[in-house]
Amino acid sequence: MIVYVRRIAMTKDENMNSDMHSMNMDMSSMDHGQMDDEMDMGGGHMMHMGNFKQKFWLSLIVAIPIFILSPFMGIQLPFQFTFTGSDWLVLILASFLFFYGGQPFLSGAKGELQEKSPAMMTLISMGISVAYIYSLYAFIANHFINPNGHVMDFFWELASLIVIMLLGHWIEMNAVMNAGNAMEKMAALLPGMVHVVDADGHTKDVALHDLTEGQTVLVQAGEKIPADGDVVKGSSSVNESLVTGEAKAITKENGDQVIGGSVNGNGTISVKVTGTGENGYLAQVMKLVSEAQQEQSKAEGIADKVSKALFYAALSVGIVAFFVWLAISGPTTALERMVTVLVIACPHALGVAIPLVVARSTSIAATNGLLIRDRHAIETAKRVDTVLMDKTGTLTExxxxxxxxxxxxxxxxxxxxxxxxxxxxxxxxxxxxxxxxxxxxxxxxxxxxxxxxxxxxxxxxxxxxxxxxxxxxxxxxxxxxxxxxxxxxxxxxxxxxxxxxxxxxxxxxxxxxxxxxxxKPEAKAFIAALNGMNIQPVMLTGDNEPAAKQVASQLGNITVKANLKPEDKEKIVRQYQDDGHQVMMVGDGINDAPSLARANIGVAIGAGTDVAIDSADVILVKSNPKDILNFLNLARATNRKMNQNLWWGAGYNIIAIPLAAGVLAGIGIILSPAVGALIMSLSTIIVAINAMTLKMRAPTGNVGV
Missing domain, CATH: 3.40.1110.10 (Calcium-transporting ATPase, cytoplasmic domain N)
Incomplete structure (x- = not known):
């Protein structure tokens, strides 16, 4: 058995449910572009994010004039200049930037608030909204209410925040979204048109979604079998490896069952349809994958947790500061203090803290034969305490x-x-x-x-x-x-x-x-290394128990689950999870897709079915168990860098927010917007340098090196 690789982070959950309830539709007609636009941007839900690359470059072009024509937190920089009407140009460009470049974050914040779970998108949206609305107020005040006065605007900060956030999210997606969609790959296993045989023996081509149980279809040599059924005429060899994971051509004759999605061999057979839509084997697998992915998508990343805390902290401090300063100095100072707090809380560094580490991590992984599809797998890896794996192909040759x-x-x-x-x-x-x-x-x-x-x-x-x-x-x-x-x-x-x-x-x-x-020569050392990391290895096999235990005796301390059918694996994953374990699953074939999706981390080794690969979080290009250890070690190092960057990215807020609110104003210390912005920029540079120092430590012991 060859082995493969979250869960799919970029899958449209809403469409999965509707697809399963309308499976009689042609599954090969799913809207690929529609699915590609649905990105998991944290906060535990799917939302329409659009094309970050395009938005970033266009927003950067629009932001450059703003950087040149608008002051930085009230300070005129050496390269800046103004001309008559330049403030109107800044207003127009900033308005476009807010609604165009800020749209993904505003949409994301709407989704987070609907789920009552404000996180990164809400924190960013709060910052850019406050910066834009207050700057709009400042523009009106300076031009129409009190032309002789000057209310500081935040157009420069608005532009920089949107551009940096778009860059961060583009970097992150570019690092992890280089594969397709498992649901699409499953749908592609079925043909769009089928040859239906009528009562007179004549055939006509009809769309798959018009096929019903009881009809007879003609499957010619080399064609995909469109639905589950029984052979009623002819004989042929059928390749079910893409569906069952078992690499064998099976002879099918009268009375034999066939599975939709398998590939017919050299013969021509007539099949009486027994299962379409939700009744088909492939549909049931898709349903399990869908359910598992939706459950996994609820996972909340550490950046989201930090962002959620910052959101509540900044909002609370900002409101308190407003009322305190309202009583001390009046509405103008109170409003400026509150806005300063909310703008300074904008996560410039936090927005790139995780993406830069992820980009560095996935780059290192790729050069070492690891393809990381879902960054949540990196965060989850530190909690894994159980690894379930097939015997054949993973532990044996x-x-x-x-x-x-x-x-x-x-x-x-x-x-x-x-x-x-x-x-x-x-x-x-x-x-x-x-x-x-x-x-x-x-x-x-x-x-x-x-x-x-x-x-x-x-x-x-x-x-x-x-x-x-x-x-x-x-x-x-x-x-x-x-x-x-x-x-x-x-x-x-x-x-x-x-x-x-x-x-x-x-x-x-x-x-x-x-x-x-x-x-495999390296298998024994691999099992020993897992035990050394306090991770329980579990071998899954369809072999009889004595044979399985004999293999286990050569490997060392490993739990054995023998006499398993393909559908048993997902149940075992669920059982371990129900017992409180964090599970990594290593599997192959479409029959493993539900268990790969169900596991906390799904791993695929080598070249397997596209569906299995797209149902997992990590693809191990080679078939060496050492690469699982490489992933675990890299994940642990990546988590350390993430935590360090989160402290750098969010830690300055712990000091900056109270100072911006004026808690030390009584002794003459108050954080000006300019100084706050300078610290913010410095923290962004620090997290970028720190991310670039990430390295992968080789696994301990001689594991296939």
Whole structure:
């Protein structure tokens, strides 16, 4: 099994629900552009953010004249000048900038306030709104109410805040949004048009959303199967790997079930539809992914928590300052003090504190084979205490080798048993089948043509070789059918880490083949490193329990969950979470998409299905477990930098806000807007330099290095 990579941070939650309730619509017709415009900008909800890159560059062009023509917190800088009517130009440009460049933040603040959870968007919106409205008041006062007086405006601060915030959010999105959308990839597995066979046997093409249960569809060679159903005519091999994650071509004939989204092979089959819309397998997977993603999207980042605290602090201090100064010096001074507090509280440094670290972190990660799709995974990683992972492909090589072939019936040799096994497995790409065919080739076994081969889900397969019907089955099947076999032999082989398959005919066991997978050289050190980090490793496998425990005994201290079906994984993730654990899930295939999305962090190793990759937070390009440790170590280092930058970005407010409010005015200390802006600029420079010093520490121990 090859393994892959939040949850999708950039998915439209609202559309997911409606999509699931209208699944009879053509799922391939989802509006890609509409989805791309929905960005998760913190605060735990999705909102329309638009194109930050475009907004940033246009806003920067508009802001430059404002920087040149408008004073900086009341101070005329050396490069600035004015001319007759320049203040009107500044007003027009600032108004455009407020409504155009500030629109994403105003929209974001509306969403946060609707959810009663003010955070970064609300704090920014408060700052730019106060700066713009007060500056508008200052302009009117200076031109129409009292032309001889001078009320200080904040147009310069308005422009700088909007430009810096747009830059910060563009940097952050550019660092993490280089992949597609899992829901779109799932929808793309289904064709837009299908060939429906009418009662007279004629076919006509209809849109997928018009397909109903009970209809018969014709699926030609190489086409995608449009819906779940039963084969009623023809035979073909069907590749279900994109749907189930199992890499095998399965022969389908009359009466066999097929899954919508799988790919037909060389034959042509007629399928009677049994499941469309919400009833289909793919739709159920999409529903689980959607539910898990919506639950995960409620997570609140540390920057949002700090912003929320700053919002309440600045608003409270500003209001108190207004009334205090109103009693001391009158409305003009009171209003100026309140506005100064609210503008100084604007998170210039805080707005780039996290994005700059994320950009640096994702850049380092990419050069080390880690693709981080969701920055929340970095923040969550420090709390992970459980890692669930597939055995095959993650901890083992995924290459099965035949360790023993044994005939148990007189009249058959070991080589004949191998010959029948290999004949039945011809055409399959399943790892177990590949191991059998490799062994047959090495021994120059001449294969026979197998007829009527079909897969029996959860059991094995049936077929005919030289006119005799055979089945390949598991030990569990033999026990359920109460067929006699050497139980002690099975336990001995399983205890050695083998997967054991049996050949039967006419309800009699004819022989067996035992195959083993090899532990990856770095796997044992990887498990030891996880335990050293106080993280519980859990191995998930569909193998029998003795074989799974034998592998575990080679790995060291690891919990084993054996005899699992694909759908069991999401339940196990949920169980661990319900017990209070923070879970990282490593999985592959569409069947793993729900568990990847459900986990606190979903991880994909190597090249897997696009859906699995898009359902996870982190993609590990290589298949080396060391990269999981690299991610955890990088995440911890990144979190340290985030915390440092948050203190630099927000810490100055702890001092600046009270001083701006005038708490020390009695002893002659009061923070002027100009000094406050200078400190603000300095903190922005510090967080930028600090972010650039982030490095990735190599994992301790020799883990595949």
């Amino acid at each position: 995924g290459v099965f080798k035949v360790n023993e072939v044994q005939a148990v019936q007189n009249g058959l040799s070991d080589q004949q048993v191998l010959q029948i096994f290999a004949s039945l497995e011809t055409g399959s790409s399943h790892p177990l089948a590949t191991g059998i065919l490799t062994a047959a080739k090495e021994q120059d076994v001449k294969l026979s043509d197998a007829q009527s081969v079909q897969t029996v889900q959860g059991v094995g397969l049936n077929g005919e070789v030289d006119g005799t019907a055979y089945s390949i089955v598991t030990a569990d099947y033999l026990e359920k059918q109460q067929l006699e076999f050497d139980r002690a032999k099975f336990e001995a082989l399983a205890a050695q880490g083998n997967s054991v398959s049996y050949l039967i005919s006419d309800q009699k066991v004819l022989g067996l083949i035992a195959q083993g997978d090899q532990i």
